Amino acid sequence: MVAVATVITVLLGIPLGVLLTVTGPGALAPRPVLHRVLGLLVNLGRSLPFIILLVLVAPLTRGLVGTTIGSTAAIVPLTVGAVPFLARLVETSLREVSHGKVEAALAMGARRRDVVRTVLLPEALPSLVAGTTVTVVALISYSAMAGAIGGGGLGDFAIRFGYQQFRTDITLLTVALLLVVVQALQFGGDTWARRLARR
Structure with missing residues (x-):
């Protein structure tokens, strides 16, 4: 669930962040109106609490995957919530x-698109990797919340078998597992970003 949402988020969030950057004031291709509209959409997406976003995008989720329950359905709100977050980090x-x-x-x-491809993205690569790592960690947090409404994953497991059955040990085990996963991802992302920065 998180892996698929991450891939889609990167494929959508990085181009959106590039577009925000190049259309800004004094940038490569200033487009004030487009920049303001994109900025407003990104800010709106980032300001909505994820639990509310889950409900708001339910019709879209049902239209795309045919249901609003389960891990596959959770990918839609996860992606919708993470794309604006990553886009702002990319910008x-x-x-x-x-x-x-x-x-x-x-x-x-160099043409403007060549500047983006050969200067902006390569120079910002370590920071982009760090931003993507932060986004993946946020997606794990979002996915745990999605479990509260039947989104599947570890959050769903913790609620169903831990909280609802009064099994504190299962809840704590799930929390410990989430912490291990997050720490491993953060360490891997930080290490990769440092190596890229040295190059």
């Missing part, structure tokens, strides 16, 4: 790239 990462490098590429005759 922040790309803005940190030295403006001098962008100007140098343009001065050498």
